[in-house]
Amino acid sequence: MNNLTTNCPICDGEINLPPDLEESEIITCDECKNRVVVSSIAGSKVILEEAPEIEEDWGE
Amino acid sequence: MRIALIHSTIRGDEKLLIKAAKKRKIELVPVDIRKKILNPDTWKDKFDVVIERCISTTFGSHAVSFFESIGIPVINSMKVARVCEDKFATSLSLKRLKIPTVPFALVFTEEQAAKAIQQLGGYPVVLKPAKGSWGRLLAKINDRDALEAVLEQKMVLGTPPHKAFYIQKYVEKNGRDIRVTTVGNKVICAIYRVSTHWITNTSRGAKALRCKVDKELEKISVSASKAVGGGVLGIDVFETEDGYVVNEVNHTTEFKNVQAVTGVDVASVILSYCKEVSKHA
Numbered sequence: 001m002n003n004l005t006t007n008c009p010i011c012d013g014e015i016n017l018p019p020d021l022e023e024s025e026i027i028t029c030d031e032c033k034n035r036v037v038v039s040s041i042a043g044s045k046v047i048l049e050e051a052p053e054i055e056e057d058w059g060e
Numbered sequence: 061m062r063i064a065l066i067h068s069t070i071r072g073d074e075k076l077l078i079k080a081a082k083k084r085k086i087e088l089v090p091v092d093i094r095k096k097i098l099n100p101d102t103w104k105d106k107f108d109v110v111i112e113r114c115i116s117t118t119f120g121s122h123a124v125s126f127f128e129s130i131g132i133p134v135i136n137s138m139k140v141a142r143v144c145e146d147k148f149a150t151s152l153s154l155k156r157l158k159i160p161t162v163p164f165a166l167v168f169t170e171e172q173a174a175k176a177i178q179q180l181g182g183y184p185v186v187l188k189p190a191k192g193s194w195g196r197l198l199a200k201i202n203d204r205d206a207l208e209a210v211l212e213q214k215m216v217l218g219t220p221p222h223k224a225f226y227i228q229k230y231v232e233k234n235g236r237d238i239r240v241t242t243v244g245n246k247v248i249c250a251i252y253r254v255s256t257h258w259i260t261n262t263s264r265g266a267k268a269l270r271c272k273v274d275k276e277l278e279k280i281s282v283s284a285s286k287a288v289g290g291g292v293l294g295i296d297v298f299e300t301e302d303g304y305v306v307n308e309v310n311h312t313t314e315f316k317n318v319q320a321v322t323g324v325d326v327a328s329v330i331l332s333y334c335k336e337v338s339k340h341a
Contacts, residue, residue, distance in 0.1 A: 022078065023090070024070045024090070025070040026069055055116060056192070056196075057191065057193075058115045058116055058193065059192065059193020059263075
């Protein structure tokens with residue numbers, strides 16, 4: 001992927017997507033600073049959703 | 061070799077593994093465990109090795125049980141996961157083999173907590189959830205008043221796992237600790253985690269700096285790795301006047317900061333280790 005952009009599912013702001021984006025990756029919206037998760041990638045179509053809250057058992 | 065990268069979200073660490081696999085032309089398949097059915101009668105996908113990298117300890121723990129049960133070697137193994145996901149079990153494993161570790165006790169009531177703290181040499185102590193990570197829900201308890209307040213909160217508001225009180229003696233670490241990365245009982249590299257706060261997790265803002273591994277650090281890290289069953293580990297070590305002591309051992313260790321600071325390609329080392337594990341399966 002090169003210079004792809006999509007819209008934030010929370011604030012609708014434009015998000016620049018990194019070229020090595022992976023499904024299930026959590027990224028941060030540049031505009032609203034909310035965390036969003038990559039739900040699916042199909043070619044140049046990237047679906048983002050609101051990221052889950054950090055759970056108590058998350059970590060190393 | 062076909063490797064499954066089991067995850068429940070992709071962090072920078074998993075991206076490094078994906079990138080390293082691409083570079084080395086290794087087939088690494090990211091598998092979001094939340095989208096799978098762990099039924100041994102219906103599971104079809106064949107893998108030579110599984111790397112368990114779930115951000116959720118609960119999901120990771122079940123995934124490890126599943127893949128080992130259907131005969132696929134997992135990094136890290138169920139034995140390692142069971143010991144490392146529980147700080148009390150880790151401390152007991154280290155203690156059993158006389159590996160220097162932070163003095164600890166586990167109790168279930170405030171009365172016993174007060175007595176245990178006297179046994180540990182008095183205040184301050186650190187109260188931690190036996191199962192937890194990223195420095196969350198840690199409490200430095202400086203006196204009896206603080207102990208009573210924190211334990212009451214846990215007894216009233218906490219879920220049952222929070223009503224087992226894992227207590228460690230507070231160790232003055234002068235603003236830093238050491239994270240040693242080991243793979244297959246070998247030390248790969250180490251970083252200092254530097255912070256003005258007593259909690260020195262990088263996830264809590266500590267700065268990562270390169271740390272040179274001396275013979276004593278290597279020795280205690282290898283011993284700690286062997287004590288919990290080996291695999292890919294992040295071993296947290298304190299420097300004290302009496303020498304190094306092991307604080308914790310992490311079995312889903314995050315290494316992106318380690319790799320960035322040391323320049324060591326930890327991801328590639330892990331992939332090489334996968335090959336070794338699959339050969340001996």
